[in-house]
Every structure is written in C-alpha cells, then in structure tokens.
Amino acid sequence: MSIDISNLPKPSGKRKARNWNRVNKRLVQRGEIDFYFDFLASWKEELQILNQNKVGRPFKYPNSLVFIAKMLRLQFSIAYRTLEGVLRTLGKLLQFQVPDFSTIWARLDKIDLRNYLPQEEFKPKLVLSVDASGIKVDDYSDWMRHKWQDKAKKRRGWIKMHVIVDVESHTTIDVKITKEDVGDQEEFIPLVQTALELGADIKQVQGDGIFDTKEIHNFLAKNKLEPGIPPRKNASRKAQGSAARAAEIRMYQDYGEKTWKLIRQYHLRPAVERTFSAFKQLFGDTVMSRKWERIVDELKSKFWILNWNLTRPLISEMPTLVPARGEVKC
Secondary structure, three states: OOOOOOOOOOOOOOOOOOOHHHHHHHHHHOOOOOOOOHHHHHHHHHHHHHOOOOOOOOOOOOHHHHHHHHHHHHHHOOOHHHHHHHHHHHHHHHOOOOOOHHHHHHHHOOOOHHHHOOOOOOOOOEEEEEEEEEEEOOOOOHHHHHHHHHHOOOOOOEEEEEEEEEOOOOOEEEEEEEEOOOOHHHHHHHHHHHHHHOOOOEEEEEOOHHHOOHHHHHHHHHOOOEEEOOOOOOOOOOOOOOHHHHHHHHHHHHHOHHHHHHHHOHHHOOHHHHHHHHHHHHHOOEOOOOOHHHHHHHHHHHHHHHHHHHHOOOOOOOOOOOOOOOOOOO
C-alpha cells in the first residue's frame, strides 16, 4: 500500500482558544426553563386525539405536559413528589391542572424525547467515534463497602453506556445501555448499523484498540467505511480471516504509529470522551431510576437532552412539542 503523506494535515498540538463568553452563555442556557406553554390553548384537542379509540379510562393530561415534566425531572434530577410540587407552582401561575406524582410516574416512560426534541441533521462524510463508559446504579461509595464490609450495602454493579458520536459536533447518534458484563466489542457493529439505518453518510468510524477484531474490520470493509482503530502491537500481518484488518496492520507497521494517526486522523477520537464528560457534568454519574426498563429510558433520554443542549442556538428556542417522527401514543 502506497500513500502520499506529504500533504497530510498535522495536528498543531496547541489547544484552540475558547470563546468564554459563548461557553458561559451555553452553560447558563442549560438551566433555563424556556418552555412555552402554548399547548394550553390546544389542551382539549390533544386529549381528544389521545383518547380516540382508547379502551379504558381516558387520559386527563396531554402528552405535552408530560413531556415538560420529563424534561424538568431529568434536567434537574427532581424526585417525583418534588416534581409534582414544581408543576403545582406552574399550574397556579398559568391556570392548568396538575397530575399527581403517581400519574407522572406512570406516563413518563411513554414519552420518547428523541421524537420531541429537534435533533441535528446529519452532515455529509461523518467521522464517528465509538466508546463505552460506566455509570453507577447508586452513589454509595466503594470506600464505605471496604470500611464496613458485611454491614455495608451490597454492590449493585455498573451500567454501561455504549455510544457512537459525531466527532465534530459531539452529538450522540445512537446509544445502547447494557449490564457491566457486556463487552465493548459486542455493541460496536449494532451502533454503526443503527447509524447507517438512520441515514448517516459515514466516512470513517474510530475507536480505541479494544475494537481491533476481525469481525469489526470485515463489517467496516463490507460497508465501505474507513477504520480508525489502532492494531495491537504484536498483530500478525497475515490475512487470517480478515484481509481488511491485515491491510490496516501492514499500513500501521510500515508507516509507524505517528504517521498512521495522521492518515486516520486519530486525534479526533477523544471527542467521544468529551461527550461522556459533558454528560456526567450535567447529569451526574448515577441514575435515579431503579427498574431496568426505566434506567434504559432515563439514560437514553439524557443523551437526547445533551444533544439538544449542544446544538440549539444561543437565543433560546422552544422545541416543537408535536413529535417529529409521528404521534407518540401512551
């Protein structure tokens, strides 16, 4: 393989100067409750649509109100009973009925925020990065378990978040939530496959060395996607089950690690780690839910909120309350 490396762009090694005025405005904007309550004018019409052909007790509250309740709970980590109190305050000011906390609990996981919050349109020739990170089920510390041993709470394990991220915008294309015993490699292909099914025009997919497997390289080659995965140091140059992986290994060994990183623009890969950092700064490193289905919904919803925070303009704009991908029935 012969590659012209004379015109390869080289990373400057210097950090870009931050526009702190813009950064500060974005961080402040995350705390804004800028929800317009225009849905109050169409309260009856929305309920009429929801209750059409419904069997059993009719809905008393529209999806738009439940959407706002879900945004408040996840954005500010509010308990259900406290959330009812917050909505009561808003209800007194704006003159609308408020559901009790048990009704909010029953309806919240029926609202898919990805259908409500506007997501950024895909750009051509995307470079995507795949990685996984852990999050705790509760905030009980490992030091407490070590200190008190049998008297301490039992370890409840970790939750793994597998994501595929656009390295330019740091937005999440897709996320898979699994238990801690699921390997990172197992979710790589499903994540990329979902991105393709969503219509993303992908140029390259990057990941760290743990994704250097024959199956992953064969999948990328089949879909004509450039790999950005560093081979193992002692990897064989022979094509044993994957000609694509063997070609990548030969390029890595012939040109050297530094030049290979320039060819594959491997300096872009840490974008996924910055996304995880922003996620944990905004939402913390634990979950509020306890049932597995609700844990999955909570974490996915938080990623869609993060996407919205990363891409919405500085002048606050309301998301369209009508689902962009069809009406959500609940």
